[in-house]
Amino acid sequence: MNSSQWSLLATIFGALLSGGLLLLASGVRGVPVQPDRPVSRFGLWRQQMRSSMPDAWAERYRWLVALAAVAAVIAWAITLRPIQGLVAGAAVLGLPWIWNPAGNAQRQIVRLEALAEWLQQLAGMHQSSATLVAAIDASSTRAPEAIRPQVRTLAARLRMGVDPAHAYRQFADQLADGAVDNVVLLFLTHTQSHGKGLSRALQGMSDLTAAEASALRVIDAERNKVRSSTRWVSLISLALAVYIVTNPSWGAVYRTATGQLVLIVLAGVFAGALWWLRRMAVTPPAPRLLDPLPSAGARGTAELKLKERV
Template sequence: MSLSYLSFLGMGAGAACAFGGAGLIAVARGWQPAASRSRGAGLRGRAARAVAELPSGWRDNYRLLLAAAGVAGAVTWAVTGWPVHGLLAAAIVAGLPFILHPGGSGRAEIARLEALAEWLQQLASVRAGGKPLEATIIALDTVPALLRREVGSLAGRLSSGVPARSAYRALADDLGDRVGDDIAQLFMDHVTSRGPGLARALAAQATLVARQAADLRDIDAERAKARSEARRVSLFAIAVVGAILLNGSYAAPFATPLGQLGLVALAALFVLALVWLRRMAEMDAEPRTLLPADQRRGSNGREGAVG
């Protein structure tokens, strides 16, 4: 019975070490966590979004933290002789930024809205001089850092001859939310009408987006106390677990195959509680007004099949 438990735990810990080794190889090859705002379902997409929502210092170096987590897990397993101890050490190191910065999605959204408002105001200022919108987007070199990827892609499409309407629709997919759809729709309406009031419309849209950012900042400030409490409780729990596992007499009940399984269950419950708290703090995204690219392709394919 004991041998069966140990075999099961050994396979799980071996898989964790394999992932850690893969992380080390990825680091050596220059891998970086995806910063895409894709709304795709699945654990991988949610993990990528969670990493992208971390403060820049953690986000930019998270690949190194994953490598450190793999090393910490392997060393802890080798020293204690128990695989779950190694798994817990790896999980604590990899999850540290999420514990120190719970509910990062709100702050990331605020910063992104502020960047959009700044970009729109820049476009309005240049457009007021009579320069065409497409030329303004291509020539503008003071794009906020948070939008350089999306705006750079848009400028590249316009420079390469992609029709303006298609380029703006692609921008909506790159931004991937209701605000991005509103901005893209404004641009596409201008392609159709070429009216003289674009500068005023851009400035009005910038004001609206800035107001949304300010409202979110007020909400985020009200939630700061709850996040601080969650951070303190989480760090205290980790400290207690560490003290227990490092103390021989206290750790004795967990130094058995059955104790290892119990430790896995307790750790899983702790992680689920943190995820649940994070989900409670997230605000539901407004529904998009423009169909994403994959849904448009599916719709066109069905129409073609019917025709």
């Protein structure tokens, strides 16, 4: 590989690194959420990535991205090869999933328990002659902590005059869980029919959700052995890979052009193996029953096509 090819490879890696830093800066700055605006595809992807990490890691994911960028630059500077830097950054970025192969299992259980408790609150408030919208607004300050931000956002949207059906769908998209979709379907049915018996339906759904959370706790306990094995296999494999690449006698081959290609292929195979092990250890979330709302751009395109047809 000649100098111009090395320069091209370094330019590509630099662009990827710059893009990561820009994403980090936008995440640190934060973007205000508009109550009537659906969550974008990138926003949903980011929520899914954060929800797959434990809370302690998810709260510090921005700093993890920054640390991954620093590790990539340091590895690139020491080895003078961009692929080593890219692999180092990816290894640091993937550390939460390596150390916590359980993913969001505990978060799912806690969320289900919180959802069951919130449904009980709504059932009690609605039984006291409060409408569903009023009950949601009153519960926004006392909802369980695991779902309190989403409940507050839902209550704020309803107070600002957003159509209740649309606000409920946005609430479902925020949590992206089949159990929440069940609740939202109940809300949507009540919005259309305003029939009696909502309190009993809320209480019954609360009982079913609590039973589902209890069953998930039993399944989660049985998978702990698989998760522990996955964690240590991943860490030992990663340590061996770092030793081989940094060893002067064994790692020299990875400094060549062919070695750079081999290294990125091996890194991809390693990442695929970790992903496969993680799938064995993770409790999959309940499948969604509602399709996500279209993003603002997709919605505008659909409306424009409808106007053209008319």
